[in-house]
Amino acid sequence: MLTAxxxxxxxxxxxxxxxxxGLAALFARLYPALDKLGTSYEIVFVNDGSRDNSxxxxxxxxxxxxxVTRVVLFNGNYGQHMAILAxxxxxxGEIMVTxxxxxxxxxxxxxxxxxxxREGYDYVGSIRRKRQDSAWRTYASKAMNRxxxxxxxxxxxxxxxMLRAYGRNIVDLMNQCAEVNTFVPAxxxxxxxxxxxxxxxxxxxxxGESKYSLYSLIRLNxxxxxxxxxxxxxxxxxxxxxxxxxxxxxxxVLLVRRLFLxxxxxxxxxxxAISFFFMGIILFGIGLLGxxxxxxxxxxxxxxxxxxxxxxxxxxxxSADSAQPGVEKRTVGRPHE
Ligand code: UDP
Ligand code: MG
Numbered sequence: 001m002l003t004a005x006x007x008x009x010x011x012x013x014x015x016x017x018x019x020x021x022g023l024a025a026l027f028a029r030l031y032p033a034l035d036k037l038g039t040s041y042e043i044v045f046v047n048d049g050s051r052d053n054s055x056x057x058x059x060x061x062x063x064x065x066x067x068v069t070r071v072v073l074f075n076g077n078y079g080q081h082m083a084i085l086a087x088x089x090x091x092x093g094e095i096m097v098t099x100x101x102x103x104x105x106x107x108x109x110x111x112x113x114x115x116x117x118r119e120g121y122d123y124v125g126s127i128r129r130k131r132q133d134s135a136w137r138t139y140a141s142k143a144m145n146r147x148x149x150x151x152x153x154x155x156x157x158x159x160x161x162m163l164r165a166y167g168r169n170i171v172d173l174m175n176q177c178a179e180v181n182t183f184v185p186a187x188x189x190x191x192x193x194x195x196x197x198x199x200x201x202x203x204x205x206x207x208g209e210s211k212y213s214l215y216s217l218i219r220l221n222x223x224x225x226x227x228x229x230x231x232x233x234x235x236x237x238x239x240x241x242x243x244x245x246x247x248x249x250x251x252x253v254l255l256v257r258r259l260f261l262x263x264x265x266x267x268x269x270x271x272x273a274i275s276f277f278f279m280g281i282i283l284f285g286i287g288l289l290g291x292x293x294x295x296x297x298x299x300x301x302x303x304x305x306x307x308x309x310x311x312x313x314x315x316x317x318x319s320a321d322s323a324q325p326g327v328e329k330r331t332v333g334r335p336h337e
Contacts, residue, residue, distance in 0.1 A: 007040075007092045008039075009039045009040050009093060009094050010037070010040070010094070010096075010097060010110075011041070011042050011091035011095070011096050012030070012043045012044065012097045012098075013046065013087030013088060013091055013096060013097070014026075014043065014044070014098070014100070014101050015101065016047045016048060016054050016058065016083075017049070018050045018051060018052045018208065018211065019052075019102065019207075019208055020050070020053040020054045020057055021208045022102050022103060022206040025207065026103055027061055029107045030043065031043075031065065033107040033108050033111070034110065036111070037110070041068060041093070042068050042069070042092065044091050045061075045070070046071075046074065046086050046087045047073045047074060048074055048077055048078060048079065048080065048082070049074050049075065049077035049078070058312075059071065059312060062313075066313075066314050067314070069312075070313040072086050072087060072090050073308065073309045073310045073311070073312070074307065075307045075309040076306075078305065081182055081183060081184050082306045083306075084098055084162075084184050085174065085175075085182075085184065085305070085306075086306055088171050091171070093168075094168045095114060095117050096165065096168075096171050097110050097114070098166075098184065099163045102205045103203060103205070103206035104132065104203055105163035105203075109126070109163060109200045109201060110165075112200065113126070116165070116196060116198055117165050121167075121195065122193055123164070123166055123189060123194070123196070124165040124197065125158070125161075125195065125196070126158065126197060126199070127157045127158045127197055128199075128201075129199050129201055129202060130202060131202050132203055132205075145157075148221070148224055151229050151232065152186065152225060155195075159183075159185065159186070163200055164185055164188070166192075169193075170192055174187055174188060178299075178302075179227065181223040182223065186228050187227075190228070222291050226291050226295060227295070233288070233292065236285045243278075
């Protein structure tokens with residue numbers, strides 16, 4: 001019989017934030033889909049500081065299937081990617097699969113990801129066949145995807161999609177990273193030796209609503225771009241050089257013009273328009289610089305990235321059919337090493 005501490009082949013990591021409305025439906029599809037695989041597995045739920053009833057629903061599910069269920073409880077909301085990383089630290093499988101709790105990623109697709117992993121790939125990404133999100137979100141995400149691919153040189157066709165599988169080698173490397181603001185699929189791609197992608201279905205959110213506002217999506221994209229590339233900064237220094245060159249030329253032209261044709265007073269408003277335009281660019285540049293500086297600050301401050309309150313899991317050596325599942329108490333998460 002499989003005990004909680006024998007290593008399973010597959011670990012499924014799922015971040016949970018205020019998902020009480022959809023969890024029952026998730027369990028109803030996830031467990032049968034994994035049972036059908038006919039291999040050992042564990043499911044690691046990470047509660048990212050939900051303020052609704054998610055925790056008690058998760059605890060109940062843990063009591064129902066303690067042999068394959070583990071629940072990591074954060075003491076606050078640290079974001080989806082931190083939750084996934086905490087799940088990776090707790091997970092013991094050889095193949096890690098991440099998916100969203102809202103059933104937008106059909107659990108039945110896990111079988112396809114695993115099959116692909118067994119072919120020898122260490123990173124299996126996925127592309128949503130037909131995306132079930134609002135039109136603006138689909139469009140904006142496609143545009144951002146293209147821009148990001150050029151800036152960061154990370155080849156992920158469909159970055160917004162979390163249904164992915166990672167090999168143990170990649171997860172071990174990710175566990176060594178102490179990045180505060182990061183984007184899990186991109187980080188994993190950096191470590192992948194043999195990545196591939198498959199096409200998967202995508203469904204509408206089963207219940208509840210998206211946890212991402214436009215603002216947090218913009219933040220997330222900054223994490224992705226600044227976390228994996230210096231090109232935005234280099235672009236600014238290049239542009240600065242180009243602009244000083246052009247304005248130096250302009251000074252010469254105006255000087256010559258003044259000497260031969262006299263002073264010019266026309267075009268004041270054009271001048272305003274142009275200078276406001278450049279002011280905008282400068283402000284954006286300063287802001288961008290700030291994005292990097294702020295991240296450096298967070299990184300050197302070296303606070304724990306997240307705090308794990310408790311992990312619900314079977315105690316060491318306890319078999320699935322023995323008495324009561326235990327609760328492992330932990331109070332402090334992993335600080336930066
Ligand atoms: N999530 C999380 N912490 C957060 C926001 C979201 O753990 O701060 C989880 C959420 O419960 C879900 C997944 O991340 O399992 C994706 O969230 P959502 O479906 O809201 O994002 P979308 O599909 O709109 O990109
Ligand atoms: Mg979703």
